[in-house]
Amino acid sequence: MAKTWVIVVGHSPTDLNVGLDDNLILAFANEYKFCVTSGDPDDFDPPLPTGQDFNAGEVWPANGNVAVAKSTGTIGWDHLNKGASCEPAKLGGGHSIIIGG
16 A cells, blocks of 8 residues: 655655555645755656745645655755755755665
8 A cells, every 4th residue: 555655855764665566645834945965856756846946834746636756766865955956966865765775
């Protein structure tokens, strides 16, 4: 049975292990830009929202939807202040989502 995982961007654990067909929701504690630093955002359906800005309290995907893990792999991610660019020099990449690991 698929599990639903919620990452609270700004207050999340370093690594999250999810299974294939598990669901993912991103919740934003503050205004942030979400950046994928490694791996493939398309491992989820819909793809992870790399480079998108979010307001405090906003969730992704919107409207009560979830992203479903469709491929095994590891996705590195980080968050920056809203409006920043996802330049490698600015990113720490200290978080990862491990699918099927």
